[in-house]
Amino acid sequence: MARSRSLKPGRPAYQQIADELRASIRSGELGDGDRLPSETELIETFGVARMTVRAALQVLQHEGLAVAEHGRGVFVRHRRPFRRRSVQRLSRAQWGSGRAMWEADTAEDRTVSATIEVTRERAADDIADRLRVPPGTDVVVRRRLHSVDGQPLQLSAAHLPAEIAVGTPIAEPDTGPGGTYARLEELGYPLEGFVEEVQARMPSPDEARLLALPTGVPVITIVRVAHTSDRPVEVNEIVVNSDLYVLEYQIRP
């Protein structure tokens, strides 16, 4: 970043400053983890007020290109999607093998952890709808926060009709080898398939906190419905840190 740069009229100053910094990042002049010029430096370089350079830095943060660290500086953000979920994770071989399904694509040397809370509730309308049960029907809800190496990755809330789950390991925090899906098969609910609906949006403040999301990182939401041949048996609402995930799907024509 050269000394004393001039700004052209017509385009807002903060956007021009953001443009220059963005170009430096895209070109590689500023690499992953590098510190951007400080606010003081930018004020001197461009001859503008502090709030103006702050606006420019905010733009980059909301684009997910930079993160501010209080007392240290603003840094180029580095993406590192170290996990990927593949279709195979929902194969019977996977959860039939006794491995926890969600560990399917976790490398062996990673530390996987989860907090879990199991409750019994009345189903919200959208959940009841997807489970094809009357609104307000009792459901068992398994809420989890999954982390790998201490980094929170995803929130999930699995809903199953209470009629199916109560009195079984599915209503316990630890469902045992193979998890919920293995238990469902044992209970006489052979799974025929899954449907996942995928969307993306910005996180709520709560989600940002729980997933330790920096500014400018969206979440991917997945609603997965597990079916037997004649009825849906589980609706899982999943919210994942989009920075750490690549979802992979295979499709046959």
Place this chain on the structure above:
Amino acid sequence: MARSRSLKPGRPAYQQIADELRASIRSGELGDGDRLPSETELIETFGVARMTVRAALQVLQHEGLAVAEHGRGVFVRHRRPFRRRSVQRLSRAQWGSGRAMWEADTAEDRTVSATIEVTRERAADDIADRLRVPPGTDVVVRRRLHSVDGQPLQLSAAHLPAEIAVGTPIAEPDTGPGGTYARLEELGYPLEGFVEEVQARMPSPDEARLLALPTGVPVITIVRVAHTSDRPVEVNEIVVNSDLYVLEYQIRP
């Protein structure tokens, strides 16, 4: 929003104001499309400076909850994912039928349009990698911007080895009934399957402009690889407006 509300110390004022407005939106007190209190009103209500209420309003905009319209006000944003892409759109029945594949899930009464540009380029490293050809190999690139009812929905850039595509309708703007995939089959490349890698991130300024994305709306990126039994034949990089899409995937165990 009651008159003259007090702010508690400890939490920044702009966040408390954002909290109150967010709660009004979540509770339904402020519904889709409703106007939020103006900056002037918020200044009077909370007794703070203008930049403070603007910071609060920016928070909501970056969360995707509100949009500002210059000269009119700040409004509750309404999500309307009016399209959904399903697995069936990649079924042979779909593109074998002569319908353009991407129209699979478009309602009949919508106006679908696309701009297209076909070029011949040397493959970038990641594309070459996925096509399993040497870096710099010639590829035909079909870049499109799809819109429905004038609303831009997605950008796509389909890359095919020039060796396969040149001299065929695939290298023409109009590929004919059934599109690229129908032509590939006719040319002796029967498709065995597709793999899609899905991620989400904030858009670049260019993407935000082309897709007419408001502040706080991420994009979903899809990299789709189409395979024959022995080689990948197309890599399609897709960027979609996450506000208008629900991706649907079916998985069999």
Place this chain on the structure above:
DNA sequence: GAGTGGTCTAGACCACCAC
């Protein structure tokens, strides 16, 4: 013209970090 949001200034005080 009145009301709205968009940009910008020139200060202030504070909280956090590193040395």
Place this chain on the structure above:
DNA sequence: TGGTGGTCTAGACCACTCG
């Protein structure tokens, strides 16, 4: 202790929308 970013003020002028 000096440098960093975080919050906040009290103004200013501008651009857009609508009646």
